[in-house]
Amino acid sequence: MGWNSWNKFKSQVDDRVIRETADAMAKNGMKAAGYVYVNIDDTWEGKRDASGNIQTNKKFPNMKALADYVHSKGLKIGIYSSPGPQTCAHYEGSYGHEEQDARTYAAWGIDYLKYDWCSAGKIYPDDRNTLQAVYQKMGDALHSTGRPIVFSLCEYGRGAVWEWGPDVGGNLWRTTGDISDSWDSMSKIGFHQSNLAKWAGPGHWNDPDMLEIGNGGMTNTEYRTHMSLWAMLAAPLLAGNDLRTVSPEILRILTNRDVIAIDQDREGKQAVRTWKSGEQEVWTRPLANGDHAVAFFNRAAEPAKINVAWQDLGISKAPKHARNLWLHKNVKLHGAQYLTEVPGHGVQLLRVSE
Numbered sequence: 001m002g003w004n005s006w007n008k009f010k011s012q013v014d015d016r017v018i019r020e021t022a023d024a025m026a027k028n029g030m031k032a033a034g035y036v037y038v039n040i041d042d043t044w045e046g047k048r049d050a051s052g053n054i055q056t057n058k059k060f061p062n063m064k065a066l067a068d069y070v071h072s073k074g075l076k077i078g079i080y081s082s083p084g085p086q087t088c089a090h091y092e093g094s095y096g097h098e099e100q101d102a103r104t105y106a107a108w109g110i111d112y113l114k115y116d117w118c119s120a121g122k123i124y125p126d127d128r129n130t131l132q133a134v135y136q137k138m139g140d141a142l143h144s145t146g147r148p149i150v151f152s153l154c155e156y157g158r159g160a161v162w163e164w165g166p167d168v169g170g171n172l173w174r175t176t177g178d179i180s181d182s183w184d185s186m187s188k189i190g191f192h193q194s195n196l197a198k199w200a201g202p203g204h205w206n207d208p209d210m211l212e213i214g215n216g217g218m219t220n221t222e223y224r225t226h227m228s229l230w231a232m233l234a235a236p237l238l239a240g241n242d243l244r245t246v247s248p249e250i251l252r253i254l255t256n257r258d259v260i261a262i263d264q265d266r267e268g269k270q271a272v273r274t275w276k277s278g279e280q281e282v283w284t285r286p287l288a289n290g291d292h293a294v295a296f297f298n299r300a301a302e303p304a305k306i307n308v309a310w311q312d313l314g315i316s317k318a319p320k321h322a323r324n325l326w327l328h329k330n331v332k333l334h335g336a337q338y339l340t341e342v343p344g345h346g347v348q349l350l351r352v353s354e
């Protein structure tokens with residue numbers, strides 16, 4: 001859990017944005033709710049010095065001092081690179097300098113690396129073995145530094161990365177192309193993850209990309225669906241909005257403890273779609289204490305009724321207790337069937353128990 005600069009700031013991220021974001025996260029309840037990483041995405045990179053050491057550009061005058069600052073807030077700091085000669089935004093990549101860059105990140109005090117394929121496709125063939133070897137190289141380099149650094153594989157799901165991501169030291173891997181701040185983009189990505197469930201587990205996760213919550217392109221109902229879906233998917237929760245100006249309503253969505261508890265459940269089992277009829281779907285996720293998280297999604301624009309039998313949702317014994325995790329209210333249950341109405345593009349997220 002954390003934050004990443006890309007979705008909101010793109011190339012406008014700088015030292016000040018990172019410091020102010022860390023300040024905000026430490027104070028606004030996000031750190032207390034479990035958000036830890038403050039991640040700098042693309043565009044921090046400068047040129048290499050005469051010995052090949054990567055330098056920052058003028059937006060980041062002193063990366064070590066910045067890392068110290070973020071650490072002083074009780075948070076961790078992430079950075080970004082590419083196995084290609086250039087990053088996606090055409091800044092300096094790590095090609096030919098993998099070990100050296102890993103040592104530099106460790107010396108700066110970096111805790112997280114997002115490693116983005118980008119121009120690597122111009123150097124290497126785009127097949128599974130090559131992808132695996134390229135990511136292994138940086139995985140080994142990070143490991144050799146002796147510093148624990150979360151390794152985020154970003155190659156948009158090429159070469160069935162979920163099958164080998166953990167082997168190269170990956171802690172998370174993107175399963176798709178880039179998300180954007182629209183219902184269309186978010187829902188297309190989120191609702192297409194069911195088949196990947198079995199690859200997620202403690203320490204290594206499917207990553208359907210960063211959150212767009214609070215960036216303005218969706219309604220709050222849609223943002224609650226976004227948050228619920230990512231929690232059901234056991235997805236990394238990397239906020240992507242401006243935390244310096246975040247509204248109380250968006251903060252409530254990002255810091256809903258009951259929803260975060262689903263996302264972070266220690267069993268680490270990702271939800272699967274257990275029921276679908278037209279544009280209505282139900283997803284079920286087993287939890288460590290024997291409860292189930294059940295999400296009733298309505299992908300249509302108009303409100304819709306959903307009427308299901310618990311048995312059809314992969315829950316063999318009809319639950320006796322249910323809590324609505326957005327309304328923070330208990331829900332009355334009536335035996336084997338459950339009938340509810342869900343707003344357009346909305347969700348009803350329940351935690352149910354026997």
Ligand code: GLA
Pocket residue numbers: 006041042087088089116154177178
């Ligand atoms: C790719 C990644 C994005 C972001 C940009 C930065 O598109 O998928 O998440 O990191 O590069 O250039």
